[in-house]
Amino acid sequence: MSDHLPANHPAVLTPKIGVLLLNLGTPDATDYWSVRRYLKEFLSDRRVIETPPWLWWPLLNLVILSVRPQKSGHAYAQIWDKDRNESPLLVITRNQAENLGQRLAGHDNVMVDFAMRYGNPSTRSRLEALHAAGCSKILLVPLYPQNSATTTATANDKAFDVLKTMRWQPAVRTAPAYFEDAKYIETLGNSIREGVAALDFEPDLVITSYHGMPVSYLERGDVYHCQCYKTTRLVREYLGWEKDRIMLTFQSRFGPTKWLEPYTDVTLAALPGRGIKKVAILAPAFSADCIETLEEIAMQGRETFMEAGGEQFAYIPCLNDSPGGMDMIEAMVRRELSGWL
Template identity: 55%
Template sequence: MSTVMPFENAKPAAEAAPERVGVLLVNLGTPDTADAAGVRVYLREFLSDPRVIEDQGLLWKLILNGIILRVRPRAKARDYQKIWNAARNESPLKTITRSQAEKLAADIADHDHVVVDWAMRYGNPSIQSRIAALAAQGCSRLLVVPLYPQYSAATSATVCDEVFRVLAGMRAQPVLRVTPPYYDNPDYIEALAASINMHLAALPFRPEIVVASFHGMPKAYVEKGDPYLAHCMATTDALRKRLGLDASKLILTFQSRFGNDEWLQPYTDKTVERLAKDGVRRIAVVTPGFAADCLETLEEIAQENAEIFKHAGGEQFAAIPCLNDSVGGMDVIRRLVLRELQGWI
């Protein structure tokens, strides 16, 4: 006759190890090298994306391959060389995004089954290579974090397109989540305001006007339903309220237009030129649409637009850094990630 052991003497079953979770930070992209050859490879991938240039017809292909990729890489390479991180032989965007991933991993290190990595939508490290790396580490769940505060099809959506394309080729797909845009998130607005106030206080002059410059977009994309303009306006409105500035003191503009189509206005370069001609002598420019400093902020704003302003009669110009991997910037990313990981950790 068998003997039944008392319940209190039974050994508890071993708890199953938690599933590993991958967190993938994704930013826009960068050439691998600051020369015409490296920029050409990058521009070909970027400008061949139908989310970026929606009309990928024969005429565009002729323009892209016959003109743009023959002429533009050399000029843009000179711009990249002005801001290139020579010590690491990479763009600042890559340096900063790597640091954001490393700091996020340290911030959430108590969740030892979470693996943090980073990728670029265009260029390297590619989304495909990093998803493969996370899968190889046993991550059966994946949180993708597009580092764009404001949603647009040309940024956030194309990250998802590429993630879906990669997953379509996987037999054992991870469970997927994607963080939403955070254009009006209170943590983001507070971090922006604190950063702006800190940098303004450190300036040797007091700006008469603060310009909030966002990356531009063809006007037609918004007319087709892209919410990007509404998100940029919401960010700017929230910043005005938080900083106590009215629309005449914190103005919204758009930079980096490309081609002959009408883009969202007012244009940043035309605005800083007009301000100087109207007698404004001191301005500061903040770029709330960028999570990390890059060519568009370090060269186009801090150098090119500063020159435009001073050439038109302006005297003092300050480019306020992005949140980057600052304490405030990392707090925004950490809170966003932990919120979206609820139920997984």
């Protein structure tokens, strides 16, 4: 075929299938300007902040971005991977992509990569890399078990924003949320059972803490709230636990508006007064440990609980790139690639 191409024609590559894992994002470093750049991109997303721009723009640029980067930078510094000089989210997501690539290595035409919605590696840079490698089909995999406009939707939005500026248009699929997928429930349930069994105490209560959102987003039709509750219910049923052994809370609220309740921090402060002094907690909305799990829950949550009179506190890690977690991601990706492989 190449004999019939013009002499200056670009090389014709063997068609490939791209799998692009998508996660939220991370600053490049913990200093003020790195964190500020990240927060500005994140908090300028109209999917994340639905406040009218005329009100939000001055608040963000004149107030929040003047003070928040120092606080967030300090929090990131507490959990930063000093050896890699990267955030745990970046390290773990890269590991997930590399592990999945090894698992799919039997298919010579499949490439696995990862991108961040905010920060680096950017969605644009990785889509351009997949294009340059000859990918004519791409599976976008938002690594969010529960669907939300603030996470799943904006990750896909960013990918399509990039594609609509490119003449090259691959066939594209988007993987759905997997909150009720049997393999996910089994894997999450096993991680809880094993996590509790490894403790040197018996928890009075296990808490599933999900990232929160303003109540107004739920009222406008976001399905996230329902899917969080269904996740915890399905896991409880898988484990065969009574209702009072596991509960659900929401964390990471921001600003003065009402967010989804019950709040994780308020709950942790109140439990010891109710006689619940030994807890284990996990964050099922996150596919990889990050600042919201390692600093907000494992550190701040512990401090809140112990200062309120708690006696034992344990954080159960996310699925991350554990064997079980990777088995789940592989099964999901293979299912979504059906007909392409």
